[in-house]
Amino acid sequence: MTLVFGMVPLILIKLIHTSQVQHSTNLGRSPSDNVSTTRIALYKRALSFLSCFSAGVFLATCLLDLLPSVRHNLIKVLFSMSIYTGFPVAEFVMTFGLFIILIVEQIVLSFKESHSAGTRENSDNERQSLLYKSQPDEFTGSHESENSLGGLSDDPCIQSSAQTEEVALEDENSNPRAHSPLRAMLLVCALALHSIFEGLTVGLQHKIGDVLGIFAALVLHKSILSFSLGMNLVQSRISRKSAVKSILVFSIASPMGIAIGLMINDLWNSVSSGLVHGLLQGVASGTFLYIIFFEILPKEFNNGDDRLLKIFFLLIGYSAVTGILFLSDDTKHPFCVISDDAGN
Incomplete structure (x- = not known):
């Protein structure tokens, strides 16, 4: 089911893409042009709304699922080590994960930009002369707009080689979507890591009733996450084959976690395992924050269209995960690390 939901955005x-190709083929025929243009616009609006839905799903997963799990594990570890502190350790680990992702991305982009700078300087004169001879006009320009999704341009047209080179270089260095x-x-x-740990939760259960209850909630949760992941992948510049592979990796992560949980059932309940669990989940939650606030929301809300509808779909995604979380045992049985006979 996870795989099926992940393939829907693809x-x-x-x-x-098919509608856009048909639009290009039928260019010059007024009736079909209008139908194709309207259909493409509707598709893109729908994808934009679904992208906001996925942002709501990721936000709820981060703040209502991952972060409490991190806090749960780290408090247990600190308590077992007789360390009592009011410092927000879980929140610190989450922001530390966000900074790690930010630093890694900026290092990669710095190397990429420095490597492409020399190549671009050598080809500037030639490209400028070519572009001077063949500038795209208002109706045949091929630049990808801010509303373009999945690498599809708003204006179906055929690019010249010079225009293609210019767009590629400009997008690589100035368009945030190229990153x-x-x-x-x-x-x-981050999602695969999160899925492995959730699979561990199922594999570590001893009662069939507990396994079935957690598994049902896990399937619902993963289906929504898989759809949201697919939405994010189709709006990035990766190939369709890479997107399918990514969804496959995410789909098998939970079964892997279940298998690992069955094998290490007796070894998992330890201080070191709780520490590893808390730290890795904390870094994963920081990755979620980074994707939400640096990738999805700025891209959607920089465009002034349908702002209230986008907020509505953002809230729907958040509410969907919130409702599913009420099925979990952690919600039914609040966690308290300090027992009644503790001296504190």
Whole structure:
């Protein structure tokens, strides 16, 4: 089911691409042009709304699922080590994870930009002469707009080689969307890590009733997350094959966690395992924050169209995960690390 929900956005983007190709083929025929243009605009609006839905899903997963899990594990570890502090350790680990992702991305982009600077300087004169001879006009310009999704331009047209080179170089160095593949891969890693730990929760259960209850909630949660991941992948500049592989990795992460949990059932309940769990989940939650506030929301809300509807879908995504979390045992049985006979 996780794989199926993850593939839905890829199917949607393929439909958009097909409509855009038909639009280009039928260019000059007034009736079909109007129909194709309207259809493409509707597809893109729908994808924009679904992208906001995915942002709400990621936000709720980060703040209502991951962060409490991090706090739960780290408090247990500190308590077992007789360390009592009011310092927000879980929140610190989460922001530390965000800074790690930010630093890694900026280092990668710095090397990439320094490497491409020399190549661009050598080709500037030639490109300027070519562009001077063939400038795109208002109706045949091929630059990707801010509303373009999944690498699809708003204006179906055929690019010349000079225009293609200019767009590629300009987008690589000035368009923030050109940086999204790295962020998409970081999101896949964070989601896969989160899924492994959730699978561990299922594998470590001893009662069949507990296993079935947690598994049902896990399937619902993962289906929504998989759809949201697919939405993020189709709006990045990775190939369709890479997107399918990423969804496959995410789909098998939970079964891997279940298998690991079954194998290490007796070894997991220890201080070191709780520390590893808390730290890795904290870094993953920081990755979620980075993707939400540096990638998805700025891109969607920088465009002034349908602002209130986008907020509505953001709230729907947040509410969907919130409702699913009420099915978990952690919500039904509040966690308290300090027992009644403790001296504190």
